[in-house]
Amino acid sequence: MDMCLVSDQEERIPLHLAAMRGHVEVIKELLIAHPGSISRVNLYGDNVLHLCVRYNCLDALKLLVESVNDKDFVNSKDNDGNSILHLAVMLGQTKTIKYLLSIPELKRKANAKNRIGNMTALDVSETCHRDFKCIQIQDIPKAAGVRRSKDLNSPLLPALNDEEAQSARPIIEEQPADLSRFRKWWRYFYLCRWVKHLQSQSNWIDETRGTLMLVATVIATMTFQSGINPPGGVWQQD
Structure with a gap:
């Protein structure tokens, strides 16, 4: 079906969108309708497996891995x-x-x-x-x-005993520019996730503060009314 290959502005097809939302049954139907759509990628080179991981849809990922014929x-x-x-x-x-x-x-x-x-x-x-x-x-x-x-080009080293481990000195190596840029990118990515978390925490605090203020107002009103008009009325001296 040609409709299975219709893409949006980011070149995502219906199978990509179903994987991003973890709709397992929809994924099954789309694969039956057009099995070849599993190899399509979006604007950033993500295939359907990448999108399952990016959006943390493990069940959809398992289904797709088991469905694909190309094991690689x-x-x-x-x-x-x-x-x-x-x-x-x-x-x-x-x-x-x-x-x-x-x-x-x-x-x-x-x-x-x-x-x-x-x-x-x-x-x-x-x-x-x-x-x-x-x-x-x-x-x-x-x-x-x-x-x-x-370590990929070096053989696996045997485990050190206690004396060797104590005498071993750490070797400080200069990091390549690409690695430094990646570390900066990763810290920026982690910082964005942390800021989003703090924003959600801030919204929760604001909502809780508003609820507590409402409860405090109701309690104060009830206490004030009870003081003015106590149950049974006010005792009058003769």
Whole structure:
């Protein structure tokens, strides 16, 4: 059906929009009507898998991965060279990362580098702020064998014993310009998400303040009325 390939100003087709909203049943019908639409990309090089990750629609992602005949499709990249694993790590989607690394075809190429700093998914995970969730996200690709880009051409090193670990000194390396730009981009992205969170918190505080003021006004009014006209009236002396 030609209608399945009609695109908007960002070159998104109906399958893209259904994936962005996680409409699994709609995705099934669109794939039946036009199976080839799964390979179409939008203006930014995102295919339907990228959009599932960007909008955190894991069920839709699983359906599409199971439906595609080209097993290497899960390793496709956007215009910045990011795979869906790169995006899942950037967005901190723990469940999605675990699922993606369970796919044999993707796990075999989990060390693929993007075009922004030539970074692997593990490199990307190390650009976030050092909080508990960030450390948890780093542990997942490490456990799956994902490596840093600088370590790809070197053999795996044996684990150090306690004496070697104490005597080892950290080596400070200059970061390439692309990596520096990526870190700035990532911090800007994280800052935007944090500002949005603070704005939502601010709206919640304003609504709560208004509710408390209303309750306080009602209580004060009831107390004032009870003082003027107490139940049973005012006792009068003879």
